[in-house]
Amino acid sequence: MEFRISKKPIDIDSDTRILYLSIMMLFIIFYTGYGKQKTISLLKIHLLLWVIKSVDRQNRLLESLENNCDLSIGLWNINIKNNSILTILVKDKLCGFNGSKYFLTEEGIKFVSDIKELKALDSQQQFLKNIGSKLSDKNVDKLKSLWS
Numbered sequence: 531m532e533f534r535i536s537k538k539p540i541d542i543d544s545d546t547r548i549l550y551l552s553i554m555m556l557f558i559i560f561y562t563g564y565g566k567q568k569t570i571s572l573l574k575i576h577l578l579l580w581v582i583k584s585v586d587r588q589n590r591l592l593e594s595l596e597n598n599c600d601l602s603i604g605l606w607n608i609n610i611k612n613n614s615i616l617t618i619l620v621k622d623k624l625c626g627f628n629g630s631k632y633f634l635t636e637e638g639i640k641f642v643s644d645i646k647e648l649k650a651l652d653s654q655q656q657f658l659k660n661i662g663s664k665l666s667d668k669n670v671d672k673l674k675s676l677w678s
Contacts (some may be wrong), residue, residue, distance in 0.1 A: 546673035551615050552624075553645060554579060554654065559625060559634050560642045561658035562665060567633040573608075574670045575616070575632065580606035580659070588657050595661075599669040 558578045563570040571641070587603065594601040616632060619625045624638035634642070647671045 536634070548615060548618075550556070551579070551612060551618060553651065555612070555616060555619060556624060556634070556642050556645075557637055557655060557658055558582075558644055559632060560639070560663050562663065563633065564663065567640075569628070569631040569633045571631055571655070571667050572613070572616075572672065573674065574665065574667065576608045576612060577670055577673070578661070578665075579609070579612055582654055582657065583611060591665075594673065595664050595669070599672040599676075603673060605677045 546603055555575060556622055558575055559568050559570050562574065562578065581591045581603070590601075590603040594603050616625070616627075619638070620627055620632075626633050626635050645651075
């Protein structure tokens with residue numbers, strides 16, 4: 531009997547690539563953050579990264595928002611890799627951390643504006659625009675309390 535091993539490329543989903551996740555995090559902060567600096571909690575970033583992966587999850591979140599976040603959207607995951615990517619974004623000065631929330635820097639805002647001009651990731655951007663400030667930290671905590 532003979533065994534052969536051949537190297538084959540491994541398919542990597544686009545939604546797990548570091549560049550994609552970095553851009554999505556910047557979009558999330560840009561479209562759903564509060565105030566001039568677009569401040570946002572870590573938990574909200576994790577929630578929206580999880581939601582944006584499927585249209586079904588997006589629809590469940592929108593439906594829950596319409597019902598004052600009294601409807602559970604299920605249990606979402608918190609991926610430690612995303613924290614590492616946020617650390618890179620802070621080191622690259624695209625976003626900052628004020629001790630409790632993340633925010634976009636001037637460089638981050640310019641970077642997002644440049645990407646928007648490319649019309650990249652239009653469906654994700656449209657979803658995040660639709661969410662806007664509807665998803666407050668209070669609503670994120672409410673959804674977390676409904677984890678089942």
